[in-house]
Amino acid sequence: MLDFYKGMDISFLTQCLDEGMQVRDMDGKPAEPFSLLKKYGVNSIRLRIWNHPENVKESKGYCSLDHTLQMARNIVANGMSFLLDFHYSDFWADPAHQKKPKEWENLSREQLEDAVYEYTRDTLLALEKQGTLPDMVQIGNEIRSGLLFPEGELPDYEGMVRLINAGIRGAREVAEPDRMQIMIHLDQGGRYDWLHRWFEGAFEKGLLDFDVIGLSYYPFWHGTYLDLRDSMNRLVRDYRKPIIIAETAYAWRESGKGFIDEEQIRIGGLPATPEGQLRELQAVMHLVTELPEKLGKGIYYWEPLCVPGEEGGWSENMGLLDCEGKIMEGVLAFSQSRSDMEKIPEGFEELLERVKRTDTLNREYTGVNLLKNGDFFDFEKGWQIEKSEELVSVSFEEGEPGSTSKTLRVESPKNFTFLAEQTVELPETGEYLLTVELKGVDTTGVDVRLFAEGAGNTESMLHPTEQWTVQKLVINGCSAGSVRVGIKVSSPTIYLCIRNFRLTKQEENG
Numbered sequence: 447m448l449d450f451y452k453g454m455d456i457s458f459l460t461q462c463l464d465e466g467m468q469v470r471d472m473d474g475k476p477a478e479p480f481s482l483l484k485k486y487g488v489n490s491i492r493l494r495i496w497n498h499p500e501n502v503k504e505s506k507g508y509c510s511l512d513h514t515l516q517m518a519r520n521i522v523a524n525g526m527s528f529l530l531d532f533h534y535s536d537f538w539a540d541p542a543h544q545k546k547p548k549e550w551e552n553l554s555r556e557q558l559e560d561a562v563y564e565y566t567r568d569t570l571l572a573l574e575k576q577g578t579l580p581d582m583v584q585i586g587n588e589i590r591s592g593l594l595f596p597e598g599e600l601p602d603y604e605g606m607v608r609l610i611n612a613g614i615r616g617a618r619e620v621a622e623p624d625r626m627q628i629m630i631h632l633d634q635g636g637r638y639d640w641l642h643r644w645f646e647g648a649f650e651k652g653l654l655d656f657d658v659i660g661l662s663y664y665p666f667w668h669g670t671y672l673d674l675r676d677s678m679n680r681l682v683r684d685y686r687k688p689i690i691i692a693e694t695a696y697a698w699r700e701s702g703k704g705f706i707d708e709e710q711i712r713i714g715g716l717p718a719t720p721e722g723q724l725r726e727l728q729a730v731m732h733l734v735t736e737l738p739e740k741l742g743k744g745i746y747y748w749e750p751l752c753v754p755g756e757e758g759g760w761s762e763n764m765g766l767l768d769c770e771g772k773i774m775e776g777v778l779a780f781s782q783s784r785s786d787m788e789k790i791p792e793g794f795e796e797l798l799e800r801v802k803r804t805d806t807l808n809r810e811y812t813g814v815n816l817l818k819n820g821d822f823f824d825f826e827k828g829w830q831i832e833k834s835e836e837l838v839s840v841s842f843e844e845g846e847p848g849s850t851s852k853t854l855r856v857e858s859p860k861n862f863t864f865l866a867e868q869t870v871e872l873p874e875t876g877e878y879l880l881t882v883e884l885k886g887v888d889t890t891g892v893d894v895r896l897f898a899e900g901a902g903n904t905e906s907m908l909h910p911t912e913q914w915t916v917q918k919l920v921i922n923g924c925s926a927g928s929v930r931v932g933i934k935v936s937s938p939t940i941y942l943c944i945r946n947f948r949l950t951k952q953e954e955n956g
Contacts, residue, residue, distance in 0.1 A: 447581075447627065448527055450735070450787070451690055451744025452780045453490035454483060455531075456751050460517065461508045467753050470772045479751055480524045482773060487780040490527035492692070492746045493517055494587065495569065497547035502537040511569060518578035529692075529746070530573070530580040531631070532566060532613065533587045534594055541591045541633055541938035542861060542891020544599070555597050555605070559612040562594070566616030570626075580626055584692070585613035588633040588662055588890070590644055591861060591938045600647075600939065601837065601859035607651040614654045627657035631692050633889055635661035636669020638677040645685065658743065659685065660692035663730060666710035667889045669912065671798055675733050682741050691734060691745040695764050696726035698774060703758025709909050710888075715800050718763065723776035728791040731779060735787040750777075813950035816870050816878075817931070820947040821851035829932075834863040843943075851883070851945035858939050861891075867932025870949055874926050877952045880919040882933060886910030886942035893936045900929040908933075910942060920952075 459479060471477045471485075483491075495514045499505035514530070521528045533539040536547045550561050566585070573579050589610070592599040598606040610630070617628055630653075634640050641661075645653075659681060663674055678689050697706055697718040706714075716722040727747070734742035750766035766776050818828030825842045833840060838858040845852050856864050872878065880896055888894075888909045896919040897905035906919040921929070931949055935942060 447688070447743065448489060449740075450742075450784045451490040451527060451529075451746070452487050452782075453492055453527070453529065453744060453746035454488055454750050454780075455492040455494070455693065455746050455748045456483075457492070457494045457509055457531075458749050459751050460513055461506060462752055467751075468771050469751060469767065470770065472773055472775075474770070474772055477773075480520055480526075483777075483780075484524060484526070486773070486777045487782070488526070488777075490529060490581075490744065490746070491517075491521045492529040492531055493521075494531040494533055496533055496536050497565065498536050498549065501548045505537050511572065514569075515572065515576060515578070518573055518580075519576065522578045527582075528578065528580045529582045529584070529629070530570075531584040531587050531692075532569075534562060534565075534613070539587045539589075539593065540890045541588050544586075544589070544591065544593045544595045546594050550594075555608075558594065558597055559608055562609055562612040563616040566613045567619050570617060570620040574620060579621060582627045582629055582658065583617050584629045584631045584660060585610050585617065585656070586631065588631060588693075590632040590634060590640065595861075599860055600644075603647040603651045607648050607653050610648070611652070611654045614656060623657050629658040629660040629690065629692065630656050631660035631662070633662040634668050634887075635663030635691065636671075636673030636677050637887070638673075638680045641677060641681060642684065645681075657687065659687050659689045661689065662693040663691050664694060664714075665696070665716075665726065666706050666714040666909075670715070671729055671733060673912075674730070675736065678733065678737055678742065682737055682739075686741075688741045688743040689734065689737060690743050691730055693748040694727070694730050694745055695748045695750075696723045696776075697763045698723050698766075698768075698776065699763045701754075701758070701763045704763035705760045706764070707909075713888075713909065713911055715797055720768075720774040720776060723766070723774065724779055725791065725793065725797070727776055727779035728782075728787075729794055729797060731782065731787040732789075732791055732794065735784060747776075813953070816872070816949040816951070817868060817947055820949075822854050822945065822947075823852055825852075829866050829868050832863075832865040835860065838862045838864060840864075845945065854944040855941065856935065856944070857941040858937075861938045862935075863937075864935040864942075865932065866944070867897075867930055867934075869928055869930050872924055872926050872929055872951075874951070876924060878921040878924050878929075879948075879950050879952050880921060880931055881946070881948045881950075882917050882944055883914050883946040884908060884910055884917050884942070884944060885912065885914045887912070887940040889938070889940065891938045892940060894942065895934050896932075897934060898929055898931045900927070910940075914943075914945075 598609040752761035752765040
């Protein structure tokens with residue numbers, strides 16, 4: 447095991463190069479990607495593997511076994527460590543999506559376990575045969591909600607563990623820990639309670655021993671830097687296993703087509719600039735090296751080698767290459783030695799102070815609330831509430847000190863949908879404002895929206911945080927009459943708190 451994994455996930459690299467991307471050094475000169483990364487201190491590469499990506503048109507066939515074998519040869523030829531990420535899917539697997547490969551869809555539970563075991567073993571044997579056995583493997587990708595739904599979907603810990611154990615057995619048959627280590631990878635790196643609950647539930651059902659805890663940590667989704675520090679230290683105390691941040695990243699610019707928006711950048715606590723990227727990486731590296739007994743073992747930047755294109759999304763503002771393909775200053779974080787990382791980065795304490803949780807709200811409520819029971823003091827009265835599963839918990843809690851509302855809390859141990867709405871008669875034509883106070887969790891696959899239907903059909907996507915925020919939806923040009931308004935959720939397992947729901951007519955200026 448390396449002293450510290452200074453890693454990058456470059457699974458998209460082959461596709462990007464095939465589509466014409468050219469990587470450049472800071473001086474603008476073209477550079478071979480692996481040589482460039484090595485120049486700046488990167489010593490490990492992470493790759494995802496999909497079973498049969500050709501079954502999913504959007505994958506364009508990339509991240510197959512053949513692509514993995516080719517990339518693995520480049521990794522080993524460049525003297526880098528190799529982390530292989532089994533998604534056990536033909537396409538993306540994450541907390542919201544854990545779809546079985548097409549070839550496995552009709553298998554029984556026992557047959558599915560055998561398939562996981564054989565696929566893991568055979569993939570690793572193919573890599574070993576060409577001399578590129580990974581140094582580490584992940585049995586699943588961000589499996590906090592489980593894997594291979596529905597057989598491995600939580601809260602069925604027993605079903606999930608049987609599938610994970612099948613993967614672990616397949617990996618152990620090829621190589622013992624002194625040659626290849628096994629990682630269990632969960633998202634929500636800054637939320638200890640959820641991580642602890644997962645590990646305790648999994649161990650209770652017989653999870654086989656593994657070597658490394660992998661965490662995803664994106665500061666706009668997974669808690670504050672203080673939360674990450676607390677979570678990692680408590681996990682080390684509980685399980686005495688090394689920890690690696692298997693995914694992290696930050697925006698280098700704001701963009702309307704970008705992967706994260708202005709509100710998420712605010713939550714992340716750093717400006718969306720190349721310097722902001724560098725500071726995020728320095729902060730996370732420092733927090734990992736703080737762990738006792740040097741059990742903090744590294745980080746991986748997720749998909750840094752991409753250039754903005756017409757489609758927007760991740761490549762628009764989350765990679766480490768600018769619009770011309772030049773590597774930006776964030777890569778300098780990987781030039782640090784472990785002793786460099788152990789030193790407190792410049793501005794680190796101020797960053798921690800700035801992103802501390804607060805519950806102060808800028809409330810500017812005026813006008814008559816047209817919603818019935820918007821404060822939930824009469825519980826669900828006046829609201830139509832729908833949920834996808836009986837397991838989805840909907841409760842009404844007493845308001846916190848200073849609150850003028852009860853809290854509607856929604857939580858689920860598995861992926862779910864939730865709707866709370868009511869139909870309102872608008873008294874006259876004009877502009878209306880729908881507001882709600884919100885607290886909860888945002889991550890991959892979370893979709894929370896305020897909506898109004900029957901008044902031009904408008905909606906606003908929300909980003910819950912673990913502090914109360916006021917969320918707003920302006921409804922322009924409404925005619926008198928009926929309108930349906932409310933909040934709808936489609937999400938992996940999270941919690942969400944709602945209070946002070948209001949619909950008011952806006953006063954005309956002048």
